[in-house]
Amino acid sequence: MSDKVLGAKCTSCGTVNYPSRPVCRNCRNETFEPVEIGGEGKVLTFTDVYALAIDYETRYLRLAIVELDDGLRVTGQLLDDDPKLGKRVKSTIGIVREPGDKPILGLQFVPA
Amino acid sequence: MNPVYIAGAGMTRFGRSEWPLMQLASVASLAALRHADLGDIPVDSVVVANMGAARVNQQTALGSALVDQLALVPAMAEAVENGPASGASAFKIGCQAIASGMADVVLVTGVERMRVVNGLEGTDFVASLSQPEVEYIYGVTLPSLAGMFARLFMDRFGVERKHLAMIAIKNHENATKNPYAHIQQTVTMEGILTGPEAVVNNPPIAEPLHLFDCCPVSDGAASVVLVSEGVAKKLGGTRVRVAGIGQATDTHAVQEREDPTDLKAVRLASEKAFSMAGATPKDVDVAELHDAFTILEIAESEASGFFGRGEAHVAIERGETRLDGTLPINPSGGLKAKGHPVGATGVAQLVELAWQLRGEAEGRQVKDAKLAYACNFGGFGNNVVATVLRREDS
Numbered sequence: 001m002s003d004k005v006l007g008a009k010c011t012s013c014g015t016v017n018y019p020s021r022p023v024c025r026n027c028r029n030e031t032f033e034p035v036e037i038g039g040e041g042k043v044l045t046f047t048d049v050y051a052l053a054i055d056y057e058t059r060y061l062r063l064a065i066v067e068l069d070d071g072l073r074v075t076g077q078l079l080d081d082d083p084k085l086g087k088r089v090k091s092t093i094g095i096v097r098e099p100g101d102k103p104i105l106g107l108q109f110v111p112a
Numbered sequence: 113m114n115p116v117y118i119a120g121a122g123m124t125r126f127g128r129s130e131w132p133l134m135q136l137a138s139v140a141s142l143a144a145l146r147h148a149d150l151g152d153i154p155v156d157s158v159v160v161a162n163m164g165a166a167r168v169n170q171q172t173a174l175g176s177a178l179v180d181q182l183a184l185v186p187a188m189a190e191a192v193e194n195g196p197a198s199g200a201s202a203f204k205i206g207c208q209a210i211a212s213g214m215a216d217v218v219l220v221t222g223v224e225r226m227r228v229v230n231g232l233e234g235t236d237f238v239a240s241l242s243q244p245e246v247e248y249i250y251g252v253t254l255p256s257l258a259g260m261f262a263r264l265f266m267d268r269f270g271v272e273r274k275h276l277a278m279i280a281i282k283n284h285e286n287a288t289k290n291p292y293a294h295i296q297q298t299v300t301m302e303g304i305l306t307g308p309e310a311v312v313n314n315p316p317i318a319e320p321l322h323l324f325d326c327c328p329v330s331d332g333a334a335s336v337v338l339v340s341e342g343v344a345k346k347l348g349g350t351r352v353r354v355a356g357i358g359q360a361t362d363t364h365a366v367q368e369r370e371d372p373t374d375l376k377a378v379r380l381a382s383e384k385a386f387s388m389a390g391a392t393p394k395d396v397d398v399a400e401l402h403d404a405f406t407i408l409e410i411a412e413s414e415a416s417g418f419f420g421r422g423e424a425h426v427a428i429e430r431g432e433t434r435l436d437g438t439l440p441i442n443p444s445g446g447l448k449a450k451g452h453p454v455g456a457t458g459v460a461q462l463v464e465l466a467w468q469l470r471g472e473a474e475g476r477q478v479k480d481a482k483l484a485y486a487c488n489f490g491g492f493g494n495n496v497v498a499t500v501l502r503r504e505d506s
């Protein structure tokens with residue numbers, strides 16, 4: 001269980017590939033260094049979803065796509081009782097899914 | 113490239129079915145084969161479209177299974193899995209076989225039997241098409257992607273929930289004229305949005321989308337018979353030509369798209385299909401779009417080139433996309449009301465359009481339809497197949 005969310009920074013053009021992939025989406029280079037994903041940003045869009053997948057016992061999940069200040073967009077869970085488009089948020093790491101007894105850590109966002 | 117024609121089209125009624133997977137597929141296939149009336153002309157190849165049988169029906173190798181059920185052995189056979197675009201992908205592969213000269217008659221059948229599992233399991237099976245590391249682990253489901261897309265799109269273009277409701281009302285009304293539709297029940301603005309009962313009738317699914325913004329979960333199958341020009345000539349009658357096919361992909365994860373409100377793969381697939389057909393969106397008489405969520409009918413009708421950006425909801429207010437409008441969209445009821453057996457959907461869109469072009473769509477017939485367009489939207493827009501069909505009177 002990793003306590004960091006990692007992307008792959010291209011050693012040639014510097015593009016952060018997140019999700020990581022073996023070929024850079026910008027320049028097709030094939031070498032990368034790991035880079036930690038997270039920080040502050042603003043809510044690009046969000047939803048309260050009641051149509052849930054397996055592994056969730058809650059009534060709904062609040063999900064968001066956040067545009068980080070470095071320009072990278074990331075999907076995560078939004079822990080905010082008053083969500084708004086454009087609202088400033090910052091990332092934390094928490095349990096985002098628990099299939100069986102194996103919790104998965106990932107990005108959660110709280111008001112900045 | 114050799115010309116390709118649709119000689120026959122058939123389907124099962126969509127909805128909850130007690131029939132096993134192969135019975136659904138066989139019934140639709142036999143309907144299409146009867147419609148084509150091939151006589152002693154042999155079927156060279158069978159292509160089956162399906163997304164989830166391996167997981168929800170514990171059955172694989174569906175091409176081999178169907179070719180045997182239909183007693184078409186030793187014809188060629190395979191199955192195609194391309195998420196919710198499986199149907200039009202299988203259709204495209206069938207067309208390629210005829211266009212290349214490798215086959216003269218191809219049966220393309222889309223099938224899905226997904227109501228056999230509970231809601232969570234069904235939602236999860238479809239969610240497995242999302243990006244595993246940056247989407248799926250967070251609890252992303254297709255409704256959640258549609259909800260996030262809708263909020264952004266509505267905010268940017270001034271689309272309101274009433275516009276989404278207008279799509280639902282229109283498509284439900286169309287479905288009452290389609291005996292193959294899953295839901296044959298009209299809905300009203302009061303009932304789903306403005307009236308006192310709306311809160312109960314129309315609960316949220318993925319804000320701002322509510323129940324009546326989402327397609328039902330359906331079982332069903334749809335089938336077409338594709339033939340070469342030589343076979344089409346022998347068969348005679350009204351011919352439906354596959355005038356153009358376009359396909360394009362986009363990033364797996366929605367978050368990586370430059371403009372998340374731009375359905376780029378729809379735009380590119382549509383441009384390719386129209387270019388191949390030598391036609392423009394203005395020439396289209398009837399369209400079937402992939403309205404798994406009401407917002408998608410709006411967004412796809414713009415990305416396909418029928419309306420400018422931010423203009424589709426205005427066209428809907430004017431009634432332009434109704435059955436009696438200037439461009440009827442989803443006369444079948446769309447995924448919204450006809451239903452969405454995932455692997456069957458892309459084929460079912462083309463079944464409806466083939467019937468429309470042959471003048472066989474009964475109570476929902478678009479008058480004198482000559483050019484038809486379909487958009488089969490896979491993933492959340494990461495794999496899209498657009499098709500243009502043209503009637504040729506012989």
